[in-house]
Amino acid sequence: MSGRSADLEPRPGKIRLDKWLWHARFFKTRGISAKLVSGGHVRVNSEKVSKPAHAVVPGDVLTFPQASRIRVIRIVAIGERRGPAPEAATLYEDMSPQEERSDIPASPKFEGKGRPTKRDRRKLDLNRPDTLD
Secondary structure, three states: OOOHHHHHOOOOOOEEHHHHHHHOOOOOOHHHHHHHHHOOOEEEOOEEEOOOOOEEOOOOEEEEEEOOEEEEEEEOOOOOOOOOHHHHHOOEEEOOOHHHOOOOOOOOOOOOOOOOOHHHHHHHHHHOOOOOO
């Protein structure tokens, strides 16, 4: 056994950045999270990181884009597996600005836009004065 194999094993309390993003369920696959980090789109404690193997520890603050918003996350715990969403939510604290945190996207139906449903069309037809009865 060479001393080099001991260097490749993660130290307790540290985890690869791409693996943690995947464990915390920010990205569907570890490959997607690694590609984001490799592209230089992730900051750890305000410093750009371009290596997916960058070690992170609890207390680090991550800033990265996800969909159409910028996420600011503080790592609370490392986690041992990619578990269910409620378990993954305990791994971090969301520090994103409040106005960007709307978890439910606006639906066109609620804004009065989009195609009406069959029920809505019937109501419109009943209220129309030019209908023949």
